[in-house]
Amino acid sequence: MKIKALTRSLDDHAPARLGDAAPVQRNLDPTMHPFEKPREYTRALNAAKLDRLFAKPFVSAFEGHIDGVYALAKHPKRLDIMASGSGDGEIRLWDVNHQRCTYTYPRAHAGIIQSLCISPLSFSGNASASKRMLSCSTDRTIKVWNADPVPEGYGEYAEYRPDVSDDEQDEDDDDGDVVSGARDANLFSMQPPKLAASEPLSVYQGRTAFHSLSHHAHLPRFASASSTVQVWDLNRGGGSDALMTMSMGVDAVHVVRYNQSETDVLASAGTDRGVTLYDMRSGKALHKVVLTMRANDLAWSPLEPTTFAVASEDYNMYTFDMRNMSSATQIYKGHVGAVMSVDWAPTGQSLVTGSYDRTVRLWDVGKGARSRDVYHTKRMQKVFSVAYTLDARFVLSGSDDGNVRLWKHGASDKLGIVSARERASREYAQALRKRWQSVGDVAKIERQRHVPKPIRSAQKLHHTMSEARRVKEDRRRKHTKRGTMKPKAARKSVVLEEKE
Numbered sequence: 218m219k220i221k222a223l224t225r226s227l228d229d230h231a232p233a234r235l236g237d238a239a240p241v242q243r244n245l246d247p248t249m250h251p252f253e254k255p256r257e258y259t260r261a262l263n264a265a266k267l268d269r270l271f272a273k274p275f276v277s278a279f280e281g282h283i284d285g286v287y288a289l290a291k292h293p294k295r296l297d298i299m300a301s302g303s304g305d306g307e308i309r310l311w312d313v314n315h316q317r318c319t320y321t322y323p324r325a326h327a328g329i330i331q332s333l334c335i336s337p338l339s340f341s342g343n344a345s346a347s348k349r350m351l352s353c354s355t356d357r358t359i360k361v362w363n364a365d366p367v368p369e370g371y372g373e374y375a376e377y378r379p380d381v382s383d384d385e386q387d388e389d390d391d392d393g394d395v396v397s398g399a400r401d402a403n404l405f406s407m408q409p410p411k412l413a414a415s416e417p418l419s420v421y422q423g424r425t426a427f428h429s430l431s432h433h434a435h436l437p438r439f440a441s442a443s444s445t446v447q448v449w450d451l452n453r454g455g456g457s458d459a460l461m462t463m464s465m466g467v468d469a470v471h472v473v474r475y476n477q478s479e480t481d482v483l484a485s486a487g488t489d490r491g492v493t494l495y496d497m498r499s500g501k502a503l504h505k506v507v508l509t510m511r512a513n514d515l516a517w518s519p520l521e522p523t524t525f526a527v528a529s530e531d532y533n534m535y536t537f538d539m540r541n542m543s544s545a546t547q548i549y550k551g552h553v554g555a556v557m558s559v560d561w562a563p564t565g566q567s568l569v570t571g572s573y574d575r576t577v578r579l580w581d582v583g584k585g586a587r588s589r590d591v592y593h594t595k596r597m598q599k600v601f602s603v604a605y606t607l608d609a610r611f612v613l614s615g616s617d618d619g620n621v622r623l624w625k626h627g628a629s630d631k632l633g634i635v636s637a638r639e640r641a642s643r644e645y646a647q648a649l650r651k652r653w654q655s656v657g658d659v660a661k662i663e664r665q666r667h668v669p670k671p672i673r674s675a676q677k678l679h680h681t682m683s684e685a686r687r688v689k690e691d692r693r694r695k696h697t698k699r700g701t702m703k704p705k706a707a708r709k710s711v712v713l714e715e716k717e
Contacts, residue, residue: 238638261653264646265662272628274592276611277316279621281309286615289602290333290350292364296607300350300364301621302330308352308362313606313613313623320366322415328355332430335364336451338437349418349451351439353427359441360417361451419455423447428471434480442473446485446495465493465502465716474515478522482539486512490713492527494539506542507714514558520565528556532679534570534580535711544709549585551578553675558602562609567626569612571600574672577614577624591666592624 232239247253284304292298297314306326312319336349348364421441429442437451438460447459469488476482482503483495492512493505514528518536524546527535534549534556554574561568567589568580575597578588598617605612605626612624625632635643653659668676694700 257649258653258656258659260646261649261659262657262662264649265659267646268629268650269662270629274590274625274628275594276623276625276632279309279311279316279318279623280619281318281321282307282619282621284619285598285601285617286619286621287601288330288333288352289604289613289615289621290335291604291606291613292335292348293337293607294348298335298364299604299606299613299621300333300335301615302333302352303619304329306330306354306356308333308350310364310366311621313611316623322362325352325360325362325417326354326356326358328426330354331426331428334430334432334439336432336437336439337434340437340451351430351432353430353441355426357423357426357443359421359423359427359430359449359455361419361421361455362417421449421455425469428469429473431473431475431483433475434477436480440473440475440483442470442485444469446470446473446483448497461497461500463495463500463502465491465505472512472515474517474525476517476522476525477519478517484515484517484525484539486515486527491716492537492542504539504542505716506537506712507716509711509713513556516559516561516568518561518565519563520561526559526561526568528559528570529711530555532556532572533711534559534568534585536582543712543715544706545711546708547583547585548707548711549580549588551588551591552576553672553679554599557600560604562605562626563607564609567605567609569603569605571603571614571616573599574675575599575616576668576672577603577612579612579626587664590628591668592628593669593672594622595669596620597622 229240229242279301282301282303282305284307286301286303288302290300297312299311299313300308301311302308302325306324306328308322308325308330309318310320311317330352332353334351336351338349340349350362350364351359352362353359423441423443425444427441427443430439432439439449439451441447441449445462445464447463448461449459450457466489470485471488472486474484476484481497483497484492485495486492488511489507490509490511491505491507492515494503495501496503508527508529510530512527512529516526518524518526523539525537525539527537529535532550532552532554534552535545536547538546549568549570552570552572552574554572556570556572558571559568566582568582570578570580572578575593577592577600579590579592581589592612596618597620600614600616602615603612610626610630612626614622614624616622650659650663654663690704694702694704
């Protein structure tokens with residue numbers, strides 16, 4: 218007698234190891250899944266809703282400055298170190314990982330800190346090799362500081378308090394209320410005394426106020442922006458003159474940036490609304506374009522050495538290709554105030570801008586019609602400086618209210634350890650949102666962002682004015698001789714003049 222029996226192996230239905238997900242058998246025949254697209258759309262809609270539900274981009278506010286924060290600088294080699302400069306001339310070093318101030322340079326300058334940069338090179342002196350930080354101010358000086366006043370792994374530095382005498386400071390150290398980092402540093406690494414770090418290593422003097430600094434990627438040189446563009450040598454000390462001085466007929470230069478890939482190229486922006494490129498090998502200006510309004514900041518792309526972004530006074534941010542600067546490659550619209558600062562993500566796929574309208578906006582490269590996200594708080598004032606962290610996971614902003622704020626790059630990203638299963642689920646939800654981002658309610662949720670009422674009113678007014686200008690231009694072309702002329706593209710109209 219023959220008997221037919223159904224048998225099933227537990228290996229096909231049970232998890233291989235304890236804690237693993239059970240294997241799922243799925244028939245890939247499309248005829249067996251007639252409602253696959255509606256089901257996928259529902260999942261994408263739920264994923265978009267959950268993304269906005271868990272969108273909490275604000276991480277922390279670094280308090281301590283008593284004036285507005287006008288300059289930020291990130292450490293080129295370490296993820297957890299950044300510097301900030303305020304309007305009262307104070308510089309602070311921050312530990313981003315622990316969200317605290319590690320060292321304070323009190324009264325570093327007699328004026329507003331206009332720019333900061335940390336050298337990517339290591340310098341050796343009496344102590345071990347350390348980093349150098351440069352700062353410039355309206356007091357017509359550039360100062361060089363020790364950017365590593367606290368050696369890593371040797372305790373903490375006591376914050377220098379100018380209103381407390383040395384005897385009282387020593388008594389506090391004996392009581393255990395303040396940890397003397399200088400004492401530990403001298404004991405283990407033969408570092409100079411604590412107060413030495415609060416004194417500049419060298420000082421460069423200028424005839425006019427300095428507005429911006431930028432360090433070379435490989436050489437001990439840095440460029441400064443004042444009435445001219447000057448290049449200085451760090452090894453020659455503060456008493457030396459500039460290596461070269463370059464100008465292209467401007468009253469003042471307020472932004473200067475080294476190209477970190479093509480290191481012989483330097484870009485600057487001045488008060489004459491011009492953006493100029495310089496060749497460091499010849500020490501002369503290569504090309505200059507005059508924009509419709511002033512450029513407040515520049516940033517070179519880390520992915521494409523020929524591309525740079527310009528933060529403009531006309532509420533927009535532009536990207537240019539230095540090989541052809543007759544027109545912008547992309548216009549990023551959305552702000553309702555002057556764009557004061559711009560920075561690229563280290564991946565080269567995102568941009569962040571800070572504006573006079575008290576918001577921080579994140580952009581996807583090549584998508585300028587609408588920002589990807591808008592960050593703001595009730596107490597945040599005008600944003601003068603923004604920066605990405607080196608891992609592209611966080612954004613830093615310095616505003617006029619004296620706070621340095623830390624934001625997440627992805628508003629709904631989870632901080633901390635993420636399991637492999639949760640990571641796969643998030644990647645699947647993100648792929649669904651990307652596929653259905655232009656369809657139905659998913660598009661509406663992905664597009665909609667809550668902004669303060671004053672900004673919403675300003676957006677409506679700005680849209681009304683733009684529409685009125687467009688209608689007026691259409692009527693001029695229709696009823697005058699201008700109708701025979703081809704209308705000029707917006708990317709080309711931003712450039713008024715080119716000079717060689």
